[in-house]
């Protein structure tokens with residue numbers, strides 16, 4: 630992605646500065662006013678640990694992603710051996726790895742990594758699957774990952790690679806800022822949204838690639854490094870902004886359960902969908918919502934209409950994709966899914 634400098638652009642939102650994006654990582658924007666999420670970020674950090682030595686043998690010392698399974702030599706019964714797979718062992722900032730073990734009948738499957746995220750395995754067909762998001766605030770480099778399924782263990786080295794993110798200069802009107810970006814508004818967001826990030830339904834609702842929820846002009850890209858009103862400290866944009874006319878239907882990007890559907894001062898009319906395994910879609914600034922908490926939705930169902938409510942400069946949809954408390958690149962979900 631090329632760097633672009635955008636001055637006063639209308640359909641943008643700064644919701645992320647104070648909420649989500651700044652939240653979980655203290656990377657580029659350490660001085661942002663996002664105290665709320667720091668707690669969850671700390672939790673994630675605390676949960677991660679240095680690579681541990683997994684005691685069970687035999688081990689498969691593998692740096693290749695594709696296949697790494699091994700057969701316990703002592704297996705006397707003709708039980709199917711678990712096959713451990715990893716979607717890739719080289720990944721860009723802002724993407725997500727998929728870990729899979731099958732078959733996994735009755736097996737305890739765990740992962741240990743020095744990445745600042747503790748993946749959780751959930752039943753998935755005849756195996757188990759975990760998502761491992763790579764924050765755009767991570768330092769590129771090598772990280773370790775070990776997966777244990779019963780007595781089978783695979784070790785990986787994950788090469789996290791750098792990528793270029795858009796840089797944007799934004800002017801925000803004092804009126805909008807004063808009306809929507811207050812301490813009260815931020816506190817409301819933190820209290821109502823932050824706890825939802827840790828919800829993980831143990832069921833895969835989503836199927837196949839995600840659907841881009843609205844068609845329109847992309848005015849801010851995922852992970853954009855944004856300087857607002859000459860503030861020397863940039864913030865990160867956790868999702869994509871899609872400019873579209875007020876009233877345009879916004880579609881469920883995939884199947885899921887509505888976790889939240891209500892108005893918030895900061896992000897306006899807001900919808901959150903849990904797609905299973907902690908994978909979530911966030912919709913901000915809707916003119917109205919068309920779903921209620923607890924509803925099950927299918928890909929393409931209308932969840933609301935595009936608007937400019939909350940901390941927004943014009944009609945657009947802000948769409949973010951998240952695994953627990955780490956935002957990931959929506960375009961990968963649209964193009965290939967997980």
Ligand SMILES: [Zn+2]
Pocket residue numbers: 641642643644645849866868869870947948
């Ligand atoms: Zn936005």
